[in-house]
Amino acid sequence: MRTSATAQEVARLARVSQSAVSRTFTPGASVSDATRERVVAAAKTLGYRPNALARSLITRRSHIVALVMGYLQNQFYPLVIQQLSQLLQREGYHVLMFISDENETDGALAEILQYQVDAIVIASAMLSQDLAQQCVDSGVPVVLFNRLPDVDTTRPHTISVSSDNHEGGRLVAQHLVERGHRRIAFLAGLENSSTNVERERGFVEGLRDAGHSVWKRAVGHYSFERAQAATLELFEGTERPDALFAANDHMAIAAMDVLRHQLGLRVPQDVSVVGFDDVPQAAWGSYQLTTVVQDVPAMVEATVTLLKERMDNTAPARSIVIGCRLMERGSVRAAPSASSARASVRRKANVSPATRS
Amino acid sequence: MRTSATAQEVARLARVSQSAVSRTFTPGASVSDATRERVVAAAKTLGYRPNALARSLITRRSHIVALVMGYLQNQFYPLVIQQLSQLLQREGYHVLMFISDENETDGALAEILQYQVDAIVIASAMLSQDLAQQCVDSGVPVVLFNRLPDVDTTRPHTISVSSDNHEGGRLVAQHLVERGHRRIAFLAGLENSSTNVERERGFVEGLRDAGHSVWKRAVGHYSFERAQAATLELFEGTERPDALFAANDHMAIAAMDVLRHQLGLRVPQDVSVVGFDDVPQAAWGSYQLTTVVQDVPAMVEATVTLLKERMDNTAPARSIVIGCRLMERGSVRAAPSASSARASVRRKANVSPATRS
């Protein structure tokens, strides 16, 4: 069934040695033009392509990078898959995809390692630290994408690429305080994920520096459904939050839908909402979500840079943190309304052009 | 750097032959319990894992399946990635991801083939027929996912899994006609994609059978931005469509945002909107999009079934078409309003529970 020709067959047809065939397909190897032409012609008639598996066996480089992901409902991750695989492809690598299932991760990881991958990228806030550690232990370069290594795992081999989540959290705090919010709620993601921890820490610090604090808190576990439930929880009772910071856009959108369509509240008139990530949906007309931008292209580029450094051992191990910025859209009110904020400050109307409806 | 132990080293430590080590890790091979125990112990101390590349070289089975995708903004495709890779993983396969870039597809495909993949799944409505043909020509089993082979490529090797897009189109036509719509617009996807062709054909036939026809048509190329532009085009002029069928949810959502936030129209009171796919966003509170459900789990299962049939050659080549059904949400009006449909039929109010807002 596997009818593809071998180098041996090409050699026979071209009347050269098998070495010559190999050299023809090895950039930089020395072959005369005459030989090369004969080989190329023979290869063409036979439909020959070098067997990458055999090559990897002897070069000890598979040019395969494993990409480990969890939940793809959050559009942030498809973005990462797309951009990262395209860049890796351009760099001559191939992506072995691995969707982890919480349960059967260990066995599947073992299988990944059997494929002699040159490196592993772990891009999931939800992944067990255990799995990450196993990867590191295997001796294959590992880059944690969008998550920091646990403190007790900080070794030279554990490198990471992430946004400055702490700074992002501060930006949100400052923004909400500036807009006059006082009853500010936080919708947390996964409690033990570094993204959630850092965003919350920055947020809490930012509020504290302005003399405020988190007024109410609930946990959405980065899940759409649980974020909806958590939003109901935050808004039960008579005194409601006047602003909500969700630890990612995915949850912020879930929250907005609950606020508007289940609780009958207006965003941003009754409640301001801020997210984190800047996924494509955040820009959609129905949400116009103000959010913290994670610079995916920069994160992806940094990942590939680190990967190559690790694989070539050309530089000491290091991690990279990418800066964030706030993207203001229409989900945060321009000025406090006296009724909801009990603040009678009135500011100039600052209606975003995109907000008219 | 690559410090992982080899079977030879394990054999030495266990004082057995290298064959015995191999047999221990080959399910079904005959090894005595005593030998197996010694080998397993030695393997454990050395951290040995069989090298899958070397194994593939000799067994002529890589257990790698290539997954070729295009655009991931449409949430349908991440769903497919997730479900398909999880099922393939459970079946002992690994997914080599390939995001095609319209341009550099050919070279990258050649690389995929070098990795001796056992099969290729092409899951993109946007992929050039050329690429699909190349895959088929390579002799590796190819399954077209969510697209049909071109007529002139229909060979035993070109097998596909798709929804009954034609039937889906008919369902939408019937539904819109039943709800009293007469000025019905169609927002087309990629003109030459089989999904678009089939959905439109079914839609046109369904309207025709009811004595109607498509009132206006524009092309969104399955792109969010182009769908937005196409929507503006459809709704310019004084006589506007009273219903819109978009060839997928991704475009339907783009259209809804334009209708509501740029044109100030209400959905469904002023315009009904129907999509196709039933992506997670279709169920979001802001859209409540009525749509045709593509049964992704069934499609994925069918894909793996066909893949295995092809790889084992256990059954004649065949394609599978999965049935569709209409998921009614809130984006289609319950009864015709006299003003917009010029139909004075009045039907019983049929308010969906999800529509209150």
Added chain:
DNA sequence: CTGAAAGCGCTTACAG
């Protein structure tokens, strides 16, 4: 059950 040996398809010193 077990081991020696051939061989999967390649790359890469080594001589010439």
Added chain:
DNA sequence: CTGAAAGCGCTTACAG
């Protein structure tokens, strides 16, 4: 520049 040869780490008849 070129070819013969060794070897990457495995599996699998083949004898025993």
